Structure formats: structure tokens, C-alpha cells
Amino acid sequence: MTSYLIRRIIQAILTLYIAVTVAFLLGRATGKPAALILTEGATPQQIHDLNEALGFNDPLAGQYVNYLVGLFRGDFGLSYRNPGRGAIEIILDRLPATMTLALTSFLIGLLLAVVAAVLIHITGSRTLRALFVWSGSLRQSLPDFFFGVVIVLIFSVALGWLPSLGYSGTASLVLPVATIATAQFVLYVRLLDSALSEQSTEDYVRTAYARGKGHAMVVATEMLPNAFLPVLTVAGLNLASLLGGTIIVEQVFAWPGVGGALIGAVSQRDFAVVQAGLLVVAFIFVVVNVLVDVLSAVIDPRVKLS
């Protein structure tokens, strides 16, 4: 386990290094930013001077080395669009909003799917299965921006129950969470349903019945934990990408997440913020993946970490 973790950490650092390097190079390939920062009436000389002051006239290799050295010191650079604010600070500022939205949506989506899948198997009802899978697929076939706007029109505009946008309190969380959770739902229902079906023919299930356990108890306490493993990997990847920002949903609900901050920084050529943002997103991805692997081993001892 320890050697596995060490190897994973080395791998993770390598992944992060590649991510920051790619972010650095792609950013620089789009041109020097001073002309965009200076707006009305700047002369070519003023543009040149600002690029000089910001270090963008230095050789690329020098800029890259400075950047890496800074990273080792924990210095992610300053945003030059927001004087006085560190690049990492801008990203970390947005992280709570992203975390709140991603984790809540993820858990609710997963929970609904667990309830639905367990119900299908307890009742053995084909109608119920068809209903959940059909409605879930229908929802998933609608793009998030469309579904989001539709529920805003219903619950905010027509009924006036919930705020249509913003990040202030639980009420503002309802519609964006509903958008993401319902889109995730069918994915987990399908996975859980087929995993449960597979489990139902296993020996330990028959044994459990023989011990006199009721059907509902067998499904919930014996089959479900075993059926959860294949879901875990997919769920982990999903969670990581949700935490990386859900740009469409952020747009529809004016949600101040990491995704929006990143897109804004890219178009403003705010390289330090782009680099810090990609590093944070890559970091989350790597950490969640390691956690999923470790969790799989904990849940199922047959999974070997190697």
C-alpha cells in the first residue's frame, strides 16, 4: 500500500508538471497580452512598454524557468488583470462555489440512482425499470443549457418560487443542482441496475436467502455493496470533472465557479490565472482518482493496489 501510494504520488507530480507546461506553452502561443489590457488610445510604444514591464518580452525559456522556480516556492504569480490579487487566490476564491455545486449535485444524483436501482430490484418490476431508465435517458438527451433554462422558466419566471441565478443561500442551489443531478442520474441507474442483476445470480446471494433473509434486506445489505464497485470508478471520474468546473451550468445560472473563471482568464490572456486554474483542476483530478483506487481496495479486498 505504501509503495503503491508513493508511486501514485510520483505519477501525480509528473501529470501536474505536464499540465502546467502545456498550459504555459499554449498560453504563450496566443500572443502577448498588453494590447488587450490597454484599451483606448494606446500607442505601439506603450503596448511594448507594458509587455516589457510584465516580462512578456523576455525569451520564452527564461519565462518558463522563472515560472517553474516560482511554483516551487509556492508562488503562482500575480494576475495582471487584477492587480494585487494572486492567480491562485482568484481560483481558490471560486473553489467553494464549485465544490458546493459539484458535491451536492453528485451526491443527490447518486442517491436518487441508488434508491431507484434498489426499488427496481426489490420490486422486480420491469415497468419501474423502464420508467426510470426512460425518464433518465430523456433528461440526459436534453442539453444542460436547455434543461436549465426550461426549469428557470417554470420555477423562477412562471411560479416565482426560486431565484433564477446567483450564489446566495440554499434556494439558489436548487435549480443548478437539479440540472446536474438529473443529468447524472440515468448513468448511475444503468450501472447499478446491471451490477445488481449480475450479483443476483451469485452464490452468496443464494446463501443469504437460505439463511432466511428477506428479499429487500438481501438487495440492500448484501447485493448493493458489491454492486457499488463498478459504479465507484465512473462516479470518481464524474466527480472529478464536476469539480473541475461545470461551465455550461455556471453560465446558465451565473454561478461563480472555477470553470467560468478559467474561461474568462483564457480570453483575457491572464496567463498566471489560467496556469493556476489548470493546475488546481489537474490536482483535483489526480487526488480524486487516487482516492477512488484506495476506496475500491477498502470496499473490496480482492482489488489489488499495484
Add this chain to the structure above:
Amino acid sequence: MGNAVNAGGDGASGGSAVLAMPSEPSNVDPIMTRSLSAWNIYYAVFDGLTRLEGDGSISPGLAESWTSNDTQDVWEFTIRDGVAFHDGTALEISDIVYTYEKILATDTSTNKVAIAMVDSVEAEGDNVVRFTLKNPFAAWLSQVATIGIVPEKSYEEKGDQFAEDPIGTGPFKFESWNHGVDYTVERYDDYWGEPAQLDKVTFKFVGAADARTTGVESGTLDTALIPASQVPVVESSNSATVIDAVSNKVALLGVNTTAGALQNLKLRQALPIAINREQIITELLDGYGTQTGQPVAKGVTGYIEDYPVPTYDRGAAKKLIEESGYDGEQISFQYASSGGDPTDPLVAQAIASDLEAVGLNIKLVGAEQESQSLTIANHQVAGLYLNFWSPSSMDGDVVVSQLLAGGPEDYARSPVTAKLYLDQQAASGDERIAVYQKIWEWNTENVSNISLWQIKNAFASSKSLKWTPPVDGIYRAYDYSQTNR
């Protein structure tokens, strides 16, 4: 002068409003940052020496009066008594001198470019500030309106953290800034002028146009700029209404007159009459535009009443192109495919097809807005491009400088316009307007760039909110009141 009225007692109506902004300013530090979005906040929290009103007129700000010499390169402003910053400290002449000197000493300040013509700024006694400019600058009164005055002591103490807890003299004081979400200000009761009417104003950052529309419809927002295409949606709603506002924004077709086929004057002269402006305005902009033949909008200094609009004439344009000896060489046409106005791609396609209909070989090149801006700012456009100008100072000076007097969009670099530009800076009143007319006439004749139409803005607004839409699209928070709260 001093037309400020102190409406003491119960003059204020109270209530609050949420005003949507399509983008969050990257920084709200009046020393460092000059941007369209930041002015929404500056005009609430800070005061300039003059005040640029929503209709484009200039009224007294921190200065109650001013004078300039005949050549308009020395300006003196008399600062009013009894002005206090939000923290209670009195405004001193030294704060004003400090603000300007700080900007001039800061290379990374985007304001530095705007006041680069300042040679010196000094205090004359207790209540006069004198600016000596390097060259005559008739638009100086508009320019000082855009510079918010900061308290020297507080700014020096807070340094680059000033924007996180700013202090100004404006009609509202800072309450909070939730990055990515909103910026809230509350009424400053000891304001030197007429106090603001609302107790509280929240500027909310909402990038997506659909979200702004549904936000106003649902009451989450009180007002928002919306695309013309969503006007019918709001008009059919019970809670919101549409307010049309002329804007200072003009759509332009930029021309690199030094490259390829576009060097030919006869060919260029075909362009303005080949474009069916009326059809584009009606069909693509839902009527939210007015044809124009000059690059500044009504309300902006330099606008000429009744200046001729090129008459659409496909036959004449065809003839001019035939006479020009055009050999079918490809002409590129750049536009913002994303990040600009949602109608940009459609407008670009319509213009391209109009130009192709008169025999030109046009290649449309779409790019994301900021990339396109970078290409334009770096003087690197190969052929034609769709662009917009909306001078926030409400003065034509910056437009001429950019388009026709050596700026990044001036490819012709004509000594004629360079000279006229300087003449304009030194002139005033009607004389100055006459110089502008000469500049526009030169442009019409030489087709250095093509003015297309003046944009009309549409705001969705809750029915209870009372305000006059500003021509520059920038909120004046002090102008808002609620009728039924």
C-alpha cells in the same frame, strides 16, 4: 456653477435594486483600471472633477467650476468645499494631485494612456488644481470625468488591496465585493451633492444573455442589457418592461487600405454603397440600429447632425468595381465568431454576401472576440473587419485618434487627418465641430473605414424601477429609484 442641490430631510426614496452587468470588472481600482464594466462602479463610489451624465453632457463634479486658456493646454479647476471621503476625512487638493500623479507614475495602469497628455498637475492655493498639458486637448473635461479621485493616505496604506475595500467621495459607499458574484454599495448619507435615492445597489455579474432576461422576468434582477432578439420575450412578460436607449456605439467596417485590392480607391468607394444597411438593421438587428455615415454616435462630441448616409446602390457599386480593374483577388473579412455581440456572425455574413454580390471575392475569417481585438490593436488586419467604437468619454477625440490619426486602426496614416486631429484638439465649440466635419468628409472620400450604423440598446427593467437609460450603457446608480417599495 455649483448646481448641486442638497435635498436634505426625507429626499431619498429608499429601497434597493439589482443591476446586471454582462461582465465583472477585473479590478475596481480607479488608479489602475479603466474599463467599461468598472465605470458602472466608479460612478457610484467615486467622483471625478467633472461628472459625465447619462445623456453625454458634462456637469460639475468635485470641481464646481473650471477655466482653460485659449490654447486649451492649461486647465484650472476650482474644487468645492466640504467634500468628505466615506471614512470621514476631508478631501484635500493634495488627494487630487496624488491621484493623477500616481496614475502617471504607474506603467501597468490602463488609465495612464488616457491622461498621457498631462505634463504637470499642481495645487494652486487651497482649492484650485492646475493641469498643464503637453498639447491642446479640447476633450479634457470629459477625460477628467472618467478618473475617480482616491484619498492619498488610504491608498498609500492599502496599496494594491485598495480595490478590496475602497474609499471614495461618491454618492454610494462600498459594502462588499463577492468576486464572481456581485458588488454591493450603500447610500452615502453625507454626500456633497444630491443624495442617491436608493439605500442599496447591487451590481450582479451575469454573463449569459438568456440568464439576464429570465433574471429580470423572475425578479431576481431589476435591470439588464439584453439582446434585441429577446425584446419580444420581455415585452410579453407581466413583471418586466423593455427600455430602448440610443447608445454611443457605432458599428464599423475597418479597412486595411495598404494591402492588396483594398489599396484601390475606386474599389473602396464601392464598399459603402454595396452594403444594404437597412436590410441588415431590420432583419438581423430587429430594428435596433440607425444607419450612419460617421463613426461617432449622436450625443458624442464630434457628431454632425444630418451628415449623409451612403445610399445603397448595388448597380453603382458593381460599376465602380469594374472600373477599378479588380482581378478577383481574395479579400479577407475578419469578425468575432464568439465572445462579441451574438449577432456579429450573422451581420458579417450579410455584409460579405452584399460585397460578393457586387463582384468581390470575400473570405470570411471568424475568431474569438479577444483574439480579434488583439489583431486589431496590433495593427495586423489583412483586409476588412467588423468592429465597434463606443467612446466612454463621450468625445470623438479617441475615435479619430484610433481610426484616422495614427492609432492601430489607421492604416492610411494620412498627414491630412493627422493635422486635422491636432486642429480638433486645439479648437473648441462650433469651430471644433467644423474640424470633425472635415475629418468625416475626408474619411467618406477616402474610405479609410466605413461607418455602418449606430446601435440602439435594449434594457429589460422591472416595472417598479425608475431610471433614464444612459447613452454609454454605463449605470449611474444615483439616478435609480424604486416606485413601489
